Amino acid sequence: MGNMLFLASALIALVALGVSAIRFFRGPDTLDRVVAFDVITIISISLIAIIGFIMQRSVLIDVALVYALLSFLGVIIIAKYVERGL
Amino acid sequence: MIRTFGIILTLIGVAFLFFSLFLEYETPLELSGSASYYAASTAEDTGSANLVSAIVVTYRGLDTLGEVTILFLTSSIMSYMLKTKKARNQRTFRESSELLRTASALLVPFIILLGVFIFVHGHLSPGGGFQGGAVLASALVLLLVADPLYTVQSRILSVIESSSGFLYVLLGLSGLLFGAGFLDSRVLPTGRVGELFSAGLIPLIYILIGLKVGTELSNLLSVFHSVQGQDLMEDEGGAR
Amino acid sequence: MIESILFIVLALLALASAVVAVISKNLVTSIISAGLVSLLASLLYLLMSAPDVAMTEAAIGSSLATIIFFYVLNRIRAKEDSRD
């Protein structure tokens, strides 16, 4: 029962990833794509955590930490480039 | 339009090529040759809980030395090519917002701590010198983004970089002297698997690789960032 | 079961963003799409239980390469601005 709930939430997070990928592929402007990229990275952090939970490997949380940090920097760099502030 | 169509057609063709490979693929039920050796005897050979870092640092240690050398060469060539002599290209920056400056001041110590954690725990958890070095370099990127006029102490960075590279080779030579060969990790006792002080030389080598990669990448990024004659454009509304 | 569903969806998304990276006319979009391909590839590596490779791909392929690409684009743009 509890396990089924976790599997369902992983599937819903996957659907959310796909939905925000629609904005990424459609986005008329560059910054729209950056917003979609940001959302995709946040959702993928939770996906990494749930994959670690399903596989019962706590070491995957380290990957999520590194990813959370570096994707944040990537988004900031792109925004700074677009506003000519880099 | 024709170009797009051609690209999509090519992709479909490549997909067909790989699809036949995919259909014929059978999952091997047992490990082959060297892989089975690594899986069976890494823990007792080196005392490292993480198999990948044991392979990277000891069994294939020479390759890692080569990778570090390649990164060093790339970094030095880039900084030679990109150095601007004349203060000609004046750039104007928009000053970063207060939120970003505060966040970077709060986050940079944590980021450096995370990078150090990753390469110190290289023999226990995933990650190692290269990943930890990338995280260290990202701390410098955050500083540079928050304050474009931040001056990087490239002197200290290059001293750390060259001394850690020198120490890495020296540790390898100590393996030649006291152990079984160049870059052999059993100079120090291997200890119990899963403890912080275990696995012989692997943590030390990973710390050196992490410092070296981190300082190299920081140097590279700060060279990209540095332009002489910078000028700060005042921010609208952020001054209050 | 759930792992194969995750695998297929993520692989299809990675393929789609690779196509966007190839056919896009805008350099910025291409670079972000390439970063997205690396992100999804690192998730795939995690599903194949290779956390070391996933961490390397996430740290270097997806983020640091994107940062360096943007610094290079910035330099090119500064040069073009000063020429005008």
Place this chain on the structure above:
Amino acid sequence: MEITMIAGGVVSLSGSLFLLLGALGVVRMPDLFNRIQAGTKATTLGTMLFLAGIAIAEPSWIPKLLLLILFIIFTNPVSSHVLARSAHHTGIRMSDKTVVDHLAKTTEQRGSESLQGDEQEIAAAKSKGGER
């Protein structure tokens, strides 16, 4: 054991629903600034709930998950703030329904006068919208 699994599953499920809502907002909202709002606030809460659910089900992971949650609380608003600021400076057009733009106003006034009168302006805009 089972009860903590179910409790964690329910919390995770609610978090994933927030993630889905945020993603839908990113697709459906009319302009960039609204998309940033939807994409950041909802997904931050969603990720926090998601990780909290995993922490309830697996108590030995709590320190690392707490660190991850802390990291997300710190970094996510900052990145969205930088994005919104960059969009404003590059002159992205807002939706027609947007009624107040504080940053443009402070740019005009250069910080000499305070921002009084916003409430009246918002009220006026609301009444105007009601007539429309």
